[in-house]
Amino acid sequence: MSVSLRSLLAVTAVGLALVSAPSAFADGKVKAVASFSILGDMVSRVGGDLVEVTTIVGPNSDTHVYEPKPADATALAATQVFFVNGLGFEGWMERLVESTGFKGETVVASTGITPRTMMEEGAEETDPHAWQNLSNGLVYVNNIAEGLCKADAADCDTFKKNAATYAAEISARDAEVKAKIATVPEAKRKVITSHDAFGYFGAAYGVTFLAPEGISTESEASAADVAKLIEQVRKEGVTALFVENMSDPRLIEQIAKETGVKPGGALYADALSEKGEGGGTYLDMFKHNISLLVPAMAGS
Numbered sequence: 001m002s003v004s005l006r007s008l009l010a011v012t013a014v015g016l017a018l019v020s021a022p023s024a025f026a027d028g029k030v031k032a033v034a035s036f037s038i039l040g041d042m043v044s045r046v047g048g049d050l051v052e053v054t055t056i057v058g059p060n061s062d063t064h065v066y067e068p069k070p071a072d073a074t075a076l077a078a079t080q081v082f083f084v085n086g087l088g089f090e091g092w093m094e095r096l097v098e099s100t101g102f103k104g105e106t107v108v109a110s111t112g113i114t115p116r117t118m119m120e121e122g123a124e125e126t127d128p129h130a131w132q133n134l135s136n137g138l139v140y141v142n143n144i145a146e147g148l149c150k151a152d153a154a155d156c157d158t159f160k161k162n163a164a165t166y167a168a169e170i171s172a173r174d175a176e177v178k179a180k181i182a183t184v185p186e187a188k189r190k191v192i193t194s195h196d197a198f199g200y201f202g203a204a205y206g207v208t209f210l211a212p213e214g215i216s217t218e219s220e221a222s223a224a225d226v227a228k229l230i231e232q233v234r235k236e237g238v239t240a241l242f243v244e245n246m247s248d249p250r251l252i253e254q255i256a257k258e259t260g261v262k263p264g265g266a267l268y269a270d271a272l273s274e275k276g277e278g279g280g281t282y283l284d285m286f287k288h289n290i291s292l293l294v295p296a297m298a299g300s
């Protein structure tokens with residue numbers, strides 16, 4: 001966090017101390033903040049017309065390396081409920097909450113999922129990308145509904161009803177993803193992306209994902225890691241190589257150049273796309289990814 005932002009946040013916190021807690025339902029709506037675009041979409045679906053959602057890290061942007069802006073502190077100060085992914089995804093979150101003096105409810109959407117861990121440089125790291133398994137998405141939806149019910153008990157029945165409708169759509173998409181992956185022979189289900197964002201997807205749907213960068217885009221890939229991946233692509237005949245919508249494409253471009261495997265486009269990893277780009281919602285993100293992954297893995 002920059003010094004100027006820190007001092008600005010301090011000023012904001014002082015300012016806030018002079019006013020009472022955010023006035024709920026001024027316009028009849030719950031004010032919610034979501035840390036990143038995928039979660040923002042999920043909160044919007046569960047909240048429907050009754051919730052106004054502000055998203056901190058927007059479409060095609062990287063949450064791992066995000067630096068909070070003064071506007072984020074302002075939004076958080078005016079909100080009743082703050083939805084975060086948890087599992088270490090938002091490294092900047094605690095500091096932002098502290099700086100704003102936020103007194104509302106913080107809901108960790110991934111609560112209750114089984115976290116995956118990965119060994120990175122000899123240390124066990126928690127993989128935060130739990131939304132990449134649609135079954136975990138159902139857990140998120142349940143947590144979101146409970147969080148909104150706490151913020152606005154009078155509308156709890158509506159939130160639960162919205163959640164049930166949405167959950168049915170998520171389950172249907174889950175079945176669709178499984179059916180489409182099943183058309184690809186198991187030995188061909190190998191994919192290379194920029195960072196390890198697809199561990200939960202891989203475990204849920206039976207695909208091996210490899211990446212030069214680890215579970216955070218903050219980590220730097222070593223030349224040895226990249227050389228190893230290039231070797232693996234050549235030896236195992238990997239045909240699926242993808243950039244991600246919110247991370248630096250250069251390592252993948254390098255691997256593409258050295259192996260002659262053409263990148264199959266951009267997967268939506270840690271962020272939605274802008275509306276109209278094909279991955280504007282959590283459900284569309286899977287539809288887009290699977291439409292790219294299946295032909296690339298099959299090598300067709």
Ligand code: ZN
Binds near residue numbers: 064195197269
């Ligand atoms: Zn990530």
